[in-house]
Amino acid sequence: MPLSFPRPAIYILHMRNIVILTGAGISAESGIATFRGPGGLWEGHRVEDVCTPEALARDAALVHRFYDLRRAALETVVPNAAHQALARLDREWAGELLIVTQNVDDLHERAGARRMLHMHGELRSALCANCEERRSWAGTLPPGSVCPACGAAALRPDIVFFGEMPYQMERIEAALAQADLFVSIGTSGAVYPAAGFVRLASHYGAATLELNLERSEGSAWFEETRLGPAGVLVPAWVDAVLG
Numbered sequence: 001m002p003l004s005f006p007r008p009a010i011y012i013l014h015m016r017n018i019v020i021l022t023g024a025g026i027s028a029e030s031g032i033a034t035f036r037g038p039g040g041l042w043e044g045h046r047v048e049d050v051c052t053p054e055a056l057a058r059d060a061a062l063v064h065r066f067y068d069l070r071r072a073a074l075e076t077v078v079p080n081a082a083h084q085a086l087a088r089l090d091r092e093w094a095g096e097l098l099i100v101t102q103n104v105d106d107l108h109e110r111a112g113a114r115r116m117l118h119m120h121g122e123l124r125s126a127l128c129a130n131c132e133e134r135r136s137w138a139g140t141l142p143p144g145s146v147c148p149a150c151g152a153a154a155l156r157p158d159i160v161f162f163g164e165m166p167y168q169m170e171r172i173e174a175a176l177a178q179a180d181l182f183v184s185i186g187t188s189g190a191v192y193p194a195a196g197f198v199r200l201a202s203h204y205g206a207a208t209l210e211l212n213l214e215r216s217e218g219s220a221w222f223e224e225t226r227l228g229p230a231g232v233l234v235p236a237w238v239d240a241v242l243g
Contacts, residue, residue, distance in 0.1 A: 015180040015207070016095035018241075019172075020086065021197055023102045025186020025213055026230045030077045032105055052162050060143040060156075067157040068140045070104075071123045079111035082185065082234035087112035089238045098175045102187065102194055104159060119166040119194065125158035134158055166193060179206040183237075186230050189216030198222055211237060 024032070049055050050066045079087075086099060090113045099116035101108055104123045108116055121127075126137040126145070130152035137158075145155040160166050176182065182201035189195045198208050198221045210216060210225040211233040219225050226233055 017175070017179050018089075018093065018095065018097050018181045018183065019175050019179040019197075019201065019206075020097070020099045021102070021182070021184045021187060021194060022086075022099065022108070023185070023187030023194070025188075026080075026082050026234070027077075027103050027105055027107055028186070029080045029082065029229060029231050030107055032073070032077055032103075032107075047162065051159070053164065056156060056161070064141055064143050064157065067123060067159065071138075071141075074105055074123060077105075077107070079107045080231050082230035083107045083111035083113070085235040085238040089241065090115050092242055096175070096178065098172070100172055100175075100194075100197075102191065117168050117171065119160070119168060119172065121157070121159040121167065123157070123159075126155045127158035128152065128154050129156050130154040169193065172197070173200065176201045176206070177204045179204065181209065182206045183209045183211065184216070184218075184222070185211045185234060187212070187216055189218030209237075 045066060049059070050063055056063045086108065090097060090099065097115045099108060099113055100119055101116060102120050104118065104121055106122065106124055124137055125134055126141055127134050128147035128150060130147060131150040131154075133147055133149040135148070137155075141155060141157060144153045146153050147155050176197060177200075179201050182198060184198060187194065195218050198210075198218055202208055202221065208222045208224070210219055210222040211230065212219075212225065212227060213229060214227060215225060226237075
């Protein structure tokens with residue numbers, strides 16, 4: 001599959017800096033439920049009941065149990081061809097690369113990607129609400145779990161709830177400002193600030209490409225959209241870039 005952006009060939013030839021945004025669509029092919037379901041449900045729960053600071057204060061047991069179950073579900077899934085292809089790009093791309101994922105699973109890492117960050121947090125991480133220390137976490141995380149760093153009974157899932165600021169925004173914005181190419185994979189284009197990355201990248205002169213099962217809410221902002229399963233589109237695109 002050739003690169004077919006409406007750009008001069010010399011531009012693509014000298015492309016060095018790539019920023020990739022991945023969303024729920026890339027992990028759905030591994031069997032992880034997408035972010036939103038019918039009626040605004042998140043795996044059977046209202047988002048307001050499991051993914052807001054108010055929900056944590058109101059019913060910590062429900063929130064912790066919800067993320068415990070999602071953490072346990074990671075044991076039943078494996079990276080798919082799209083994750084593997086991005087890990088290959090990470091290994092072999094000589095220029096700058098940053099994979100920004102909205103997903104809280106660890107499938108990118110398990111595939112081997114290293115030049116990446118989780119802007120919405122990680123299931124296999126715990127955050128201390130008292131001292132903000134983060135640490136790897138496996139298994140259940142009961143309400144009232146004690147932080148080893150400060151001793152406060154304040155550990156919570158290391159998830160960016162609605163109303164909280166996504167992680168490492170300064171690093172992301174700096175990478176977008178230097179990007180020659182911005183690629184969005186498996187995203188809805190509905191959740192900000194990630195939905196605005198394409199416009200920011202375009203503002204700084206980057207080429208923009210969407211790889212998605214169907215057009216996102218932000219498709220009109222991309223120079224090119226390719227539709228199909230991530231497990232097919234992403235390996236073909238990586239082959240073209242590295243070839």
